[in-house]
Amino acid sequence: MKRRQFLAALSAAPVAVPRLAFAQDFPAKPIRLIVPFAAGGPTDALGRGFALLLSEVLKQQVIVDNKGGAGGNIGIDMVAKAAPDGYTIGLGTNGPLAGNLALFKSMPYDPARDLAPIARLAFVPNVIAIHPAVPAKTLADLIALLKAEPDRYSFASGGNGTTSHLAGEYLKVKTGTRMTHVPYKGDGPGLSDALGGQIPIIIASVTATAPYVHSGKLRALAVTSAQRMPSLPDVPTVAEAARLTGFDFSAWYALVGPARMPPEIVSRLSAASLQVAESRQMSDRLATLGGVPAPMNAEQLGKYIRAEIPRMAQVIKETGARAD
Structure with missing residues (x-):
């Protein structure tokens, strides 16, 4: 019996060794980082900065590949369907990793089933901003304008299911106003139209909007986070400006x-990602983007995503938000 056990263990050993060697040698070639939104937005900016730092930690190139569309679903679906070897990973957000399950009638993947959580990196709040031609100086002014002229105004978001989309829908419900949602493939394309006056209101990340607020090309009315942001210290929160407690x-x-x-491989990528997320270089970069570090390891992120799915489903149900 002992001899049979010994032979069985011996025959199994060559199988374990290559797998261990593969993990130790990983990564042996460049890694593809899919960003599921268009270039120019916060996910792209954060992703490119993260990729550079991760390349240094892993001693291997990490290449950003923008695959926008369907509120981030197209890019993250490509991640879900990629070979599970660690050489294709994705930088996801609230929508494609949680909220879109309730927002879209059908999904090509299940984030809790078809994805391997690796690490959470950061938080970035949004700004409610308007083109200077809109006759409003404060969020209270804008709410009054929307009530006086329902359905006349539209707002841009970075895509269906994004926090900018849900912030707009939640604001409508809580203030009894009406405006039309126009989803874009990331903040970049929406900003172009907002700056050109083609769309009067935009809800987008601090990352994307702050430079144009500082230059006077956009007027910031409120930030959607629970606290004011250091990059826009004079801009009140929605809770302050509209007396909407808990708006975040x-x-x-x-x-x-x-x-x-x-x-x-998950452990290797998670450890390297957390090393980047907790670094001074990443913290400094996030500060320029209006964000804050929020690191979580793979196990913590998995629990977080499973908790976020029903939480965001409740918000979507309450607001009646849908994929336009």
């Missing part, structure tokens, strides 16, 4: 891969 719609950013990734 900040985007969170997390790294995921395809399900069935080897645990050793």
